[in-house]
Amino acid sequence: MVPGASYHVQMTDSPHIHLGSLLRASEDAHAEGTLDHLRYEQGGQMQTLTFAEPAPYDVDVNALDGHEMYLQGSFEPTLTMECARCLRPVDVPLEITLGTLMRYEPSADAPYLEEAESGEEVLVFGNPDLDLSAYLAETTLLAAPLSVLHDPACKGLCQVCGHDLNDGPCEHMAQVPVEEIDDDLGIPEGSAHAKQTPFASLADLKLPED
Numbered sequence: 001m002v003p004g005a006s007y008h009v010q011m012t013d014s015p016h017i018h019l020g021s022l023l024r025a026s027e028d029a030h031a032e033g034t035l036d037h038l039r040y041e042q043g044g045q046m047q048t049l050t051f052a053e054p055a056p057y058d059v060d061v062n063a064l065d066g067h068e069m070y071l072q073g074s075f076e077p078t079l080t081m082e083c084a085r086c087l088r089p090v091d092v093p094l095e096i097t098l099g100t101l102m103r104y105e106p107s108a109d110a111p112y113l114e115e116a117e118s119g120e121e122v123l124v125f126g127n128p129d130l131d132l133s134a135y136l137a138e139t140t141l142l143a144a145p146l147s148v149l150h151d152p153a154c155k156g157l158c159q160v161c162g163h164d165l166n167d168g169p170c171e172h173m174a175q176v177p178v179e180e181i182d183d184d185l186g187i188p189e190g191s192a193h194a195k196q197t198p199f200a201s202l203a204d205l206k207l208p209e210d
């Protein structure tokens, strides 16, 4: 980041796209901006996904038939995850191509993703001033890798004393040879990070409190 850069003034608080003209007159809608975080509701709780650097998004929505439309665009967030072996922060840049069917249902309260009979996901919304926060957050979580290493050769932490073995050996090195690290999981056995869902690994993200 360039010191003194004025990106903050352009920062969008939450990404909205206005679909009123599209619904009335089939006019295509467009929205773009930059996000340093997303706040969205999940299971009745507000969640915050914070990005390591301003994340550009660019979204077009085109009318299809009736109340259906198609959203396409791009979103490039950089997540800060933990190295699965040594837990140091790792920036993970994602380049996400967006492409999602949408359906307008006036009765829909908050926008949600629904699986269509075709197996395709459909973004259902009821407010023509559509808040894309939850959609972009869910798309980001699905695109994130299950686990990352800060370096493919990361030596991990000593399982006895927690010493970062990348900084050099500790007195327990002889008892816990590096070869015993389970390479299928990419993490030392018994680590609290041995969870295998994207949400579990993302739950370990260090997110600053608002």
Ligand SMILES: [Zn+2]
Pocket (backbone or CB within 6 Å): 083, 084, 085, 086, 087, 088, 149, 150, 151, 154, 155, 156
């Ligand atoms: Zn590491």
Ligand SMILES: [Zn+2]
Pocket (backbone or CB within 6 Å): 158, 159, 160, 161, 162, 163, 170, 171, 172, 173
């Ligand atoms: Zn040790």
